[in-house]
Amino acid sequence: MPDLLIELFSEEIPARMQARAREDLKRLVTDGLVEAGLTYASAGAFSTPRRLTLTIEGLSAGSPTTREERKGPRTDAPEKALEGFLRSTGLTRDQLETRDDKKGQVWFATIEKPGRSADQIVAEVLDGTIRNFPWPKSMRWGAGAMRWVRPLHSIICLLSDDSGATVVPLTIEGITAGDSTRGHRFIAPDAFSVTGFDDYAAKLRRARVMLDPAEREAAIRQQAENLAFARGWDIVPDDALMTEVAGLVEWPVPLMGVIEDRFLNLPPEVLQTSMKEHQKFFSAKNPKTGRIEGFVTVANIETPDDGATILAGNQRVLAARLSDAAFFYENDLREAKSGMENWAEGLKSVTFHNKLGSQADRIARIAALSRDIAPLVGTGPDQAALAAKLAKLDLRSAMVGEFPELQGTMGRYYALAAGHPEAVADAARDHYSPLGPSDAVPTAPVSVAVAMADKIDTLTGFWAIDEKPTGSKDPFALRRAALGVIRSVLENGVRFTAKNLMFWPVIKRVVTDHHDTAPRDRELVSKLASLGYEDDARTILNKMGAATSDRYRADIEKLKEAAGSITDDLLSFLHDRLKVYLRDQGIRHDIIDAVLAQPGNDDLVLVVNRATALNDMMATENGQNLTQGLKRASNILTQAEEKDGVEYSFGADVKFAETDEERALFAALDTAEPAIKQATASEDFPAAMTAIAALRAPIDAFFEAVQVNSDNQIVRRNRLNLLSRIREAGRQIADFTHIEG
């Protein structure tokens, strides 16, 4: 059983691409080998900045000979059919045999594929792998036509077993596979040959290359921690940075430096971001002061001066970077303390979206919405509106211009510097959250108000200008915004009618767009504008309703209608996102549908409470049987109503009951109905479920014993009216017709 070693040696592979490339190399080669009939015991892939390596152990020496029998046309079939069969099998007529089949004599072909040696197969598979490698971005170089992530210089393709190693014959675009590679670019640049994976890894190590990225990461982590420990500091963990740094070096040499005192007053986020983004340094924190006071840079070489020159250089670059940052911060603080008017002014000239106005326009809308949301989350409208007006001003600050990822974080520092309360400043930092499904949702009331307003403004704005997500395209991250609203609402238990809240922003936008798109109605629009629609659509619509002619009133109705249908569409988008969210929480989609079909479906907390209780009940046998009963009642009733052309909804009387089961159902309903009503009114859905679940046995017994469609019309009508009481009881909870099973 030979082993296979492959190395693709190139110029520096971007760090961020290496992990995927290792997996792709392993998958493409092993899949190809298996497809061609080889087997192997194990495979492992490695990478450094300059090489992708694959080792495969226990590869079969060749593929087995295979035989395939294929049935052809009948011997009396037209000549054309036989010709086709010969073509598809690649055989001649004398190589076929005839056999008896149920329907007569049939041609049979036996196709034999001779086994091939491993080296032939490996050469073919590797050639295909290199030519079709799925790099996120690839390039050509020199005068060649080949593509690789960066110029490819050499290939090792070596099969080795006890008797020795042989190079697999393979040439791609002028590169012939061999058995040699090179070590560290500067320490060991000369080529050397290897006899197998163990020899390769050992020689590389001597040539100052640590092949395994996991080993490099571990070495960096341990040495960095040792360096930090010596000073009593802690390394701030950063897995993404670790992976990147390990992908930038073949021989990691961590070096520790100290941040100059003059920079220690910078916010820790600024230090960390500047060091990470620009320099790929790890931050070291002093637990005694809680400040970031040092850094670890990872060099790729051991030098005669133990890295002194390298560290001095890095220190110098960092000082220049942090001088810039300190300069930005001081200027920004000056502006913050003077009230940030210049930033607010500046945002007027920053376009948010050409149909949705400037960032300043957007902030005004978010402030208005925050004012509306404030009472729902238990905070004051003025404070929420103030927080909204401040939350994005840092977009004009020099620091955020330099480090966009510090938006919000800086906003908080600047709002505090301007003398605003903690809760208002926190909203600047937290209102962008949640940024993803695992990101925390804000919980402080002011932050929740601004965060929700921010997202609802985004959703209503893009909905009103008809820029909705389609398929995989969601350029404005509207799905994320919707999920953000849903999670903020649910995790904070915010009670509100989403439709109301969304309608006003939408109608304002519709009125504004009206101005753009329908010049003939400019008169109406200018009238609206003169009444200040930008400030409060509600007021103007009321004013317009009273103060204008019927023609305007009709136009206003049209606007309202347009805004209403946009709002409905947006609500159903929110519902779709809610379904996805709840499905991940283990709530069945049919249960969500059943609940969404109820009135009040734009109060998301109500929807979820109902759905959760129903989901719990449906997980029991009782719940499933109850559903059967409810659906049966509903079906019989619907059929009868269609047939008779009337609605049975009233007047069931126990005195027409003929059986005990019927009377028992009357009694059960008499008990359950007020209990369900009371429980749903107080939103105690588990209690409502218990109350309706008590109907299961009487309903089952009723259907067991009683024929609804009695010949006696009075009895029949009475029973149908009784069924309608069951249907009504169910409708208090959900629309059970949506529930499957």
Add this chain to the structure above:
Amino acid sequence: MTSPNRPRSFQEIILRLQNYWAAQGCAVLQPYDMEVGAGTFHPATTLRSLGGKSWAAAYVQPSRRPTDGRYGENPNRLQHYYQYQVIIKPSPPNLQDLYLGSLRAIGLDPMIHDVRFVEDDWESPTLGAWGLGWEVWCDGMEVSQFTYFQQVGGHDCKPVSGELTYGLERLAMYVLGVEHVMDMPFNDPDAPIALTYGDIFRQTEQEYSRWNFDQADTDMLFQHFKDAEAECARILAAAETDSAGRRIPMAHPAYDQCIKASHLFNLLDARGVISVTERQAYIGRVRALAKACADLFLTTDAAGVTA
């Protein structure tokens, strides 16, 4: 950096690079005589990277970025600075080694420094050009841009050119151990008349910063932009054959107008009179010129077309 090999002045670094790349067989060209934002705009790079003819050139290119002006006060930022540019087509297989040799030539020994190739893909929206490569780090500082051109002016580069760009001031400040660009020795510090970078450029940085930011006549610049655009289009549309019947397409004169338009755009941008939305439109207009010039250049002898 205590190596005896260490250069003593800004100009010595430039001279060493000139000598080094001359020794590698590059034609050492002189700067292009127009205002450009980067060495890439020199026709020796933009146009010569197109077509099948082999090419190897190295040159210093004064570059102007009006928005980077800081009145000579910022230690690292200038509105006028120098780039050193190397362009070789097809890119030779040992281009990385050649580049590292140039670092050794100016006194940066990779055995005591930490030299790294860190992913940085290059794109010039105004030239319709992009390539893959790295920024080269020395001890954590970016000292060069290293790019394999894939497309220029919307055309695939076949063969591919390798482009090296050194930011000379920053590189020299590091090699010479200077903290503020204006303190950097321009000629030898022991020369009878020793001149610093500041002696030569502090006043011009102040004057141009003022003009760029406050004084440039924007109406006139807008008009010049339109004029350059129109003249470029006119040259490109002109008959390829002259009155004597010779085929002389005028790719270079047309491209000069494209360079002008690009610089005028940069000036207008520095004056803050181009809004975010207009920005893209202006860049698109310059790109359209660059592409049209590239199209025409590809029909000429310099692009390897034989009549």
